[in-house]
Amino acid sequence: MNLTALVFAVALASQSGTTNPPDLTGFWNNQYTPNLAQALGHEPPYTSYGAERWKNVDTKDDPTGMCLPVGPSRAFTAPMPFQVVQGPTMVAFLFEYQTIYRMVYIDKKHPPDIMDYPEFMGHSIGHWEGDTLVIDTVGINERSWLDTAGHEHSGQLHLIERIQKLDNDHLKYTVTYDDPMFFTQPWSITRTFTRGKPTDRIMAYSCEENNKDVEHLRSNKKTEQ
């Protein structure tokens, strides 16, 4: 292979993001974040509609209290671990919380009709930028919440998540929430995932097994306090 061909091959590989991405495989613990505003340092930049929704949200209506799927970003801020299974064309996240998964299709496009068929965990595509997996997610069912505190979103929510391998035991997770219905501009928080112990394993979780709480949930609107 002559030099020109080699440079061309490296440039091509670099462009498609296939140059030795880091291996994220393994068991990881989340950094529990029940209220995103605490991680941000202040409330998100609401539109007037978003502010009204936040003012009136009632945490008894939390979809996860009814065992509905947790949504894509809240799965990464819940107090439960996940397993990464990584291949060249897909990175899969298997969450213990609600026994739910996310599949990130590497170097693919969103289906053209995804906004008409939203999913609780959205549709995710990704690419590698050096040591960082960049995930783009749309088509997220507006019934999911962003956190336990009751930050909501619309079906227009667009998530950009960046997962950077800092070292063998730590991943830096930055998530950007872009939702023109709820927020005047995109905003981001950063969390750290920590590798589990060698003996850790993802365990069974059935929210419906004994969800006694649901019958005791009572109105908890801020406006009524």
Add this chain to the structure above:
Amino acid sequence: MRRQFLSITGLAFGLFLAAAPALAHHSFAAEYDRSKPIKFTGKVTKVEWMNPHVYFYVDVKDEATGQVINYACEGGAPNGLYRNGWRKDSLKAGDSVTVDGWRAKDGSNTVNAGSVVLPDGKKVFAGSADDGGPGARP
């Protein structure tokens, strides 16, 4: 009067310091009332080591009336408790326990167990990070 003031201040301070229980799948305040702390000692009648939270039931006799109340106590998520070393038989029917927690808003005998202590002082099954629950700090 001064003593009463001190004890109320101490109580308020203690509540302020109390770790917020780790409830992932619903807000604490949607089910429990932080202004209604409760503490009792009684006998465990049943343990449910199940998702999304463990529940255990405690018979408590009201010394004044002689009436026995069976409290339903919510603890942490079983997987998190397991990883912190608890097992489903760490607490068994017949055990005597002291529970420190908060009452449910709906007036039922449901309690969020902030701390659960056996007679030998050993803490088991609790929902908060301080008590070996699924460590949960924002």
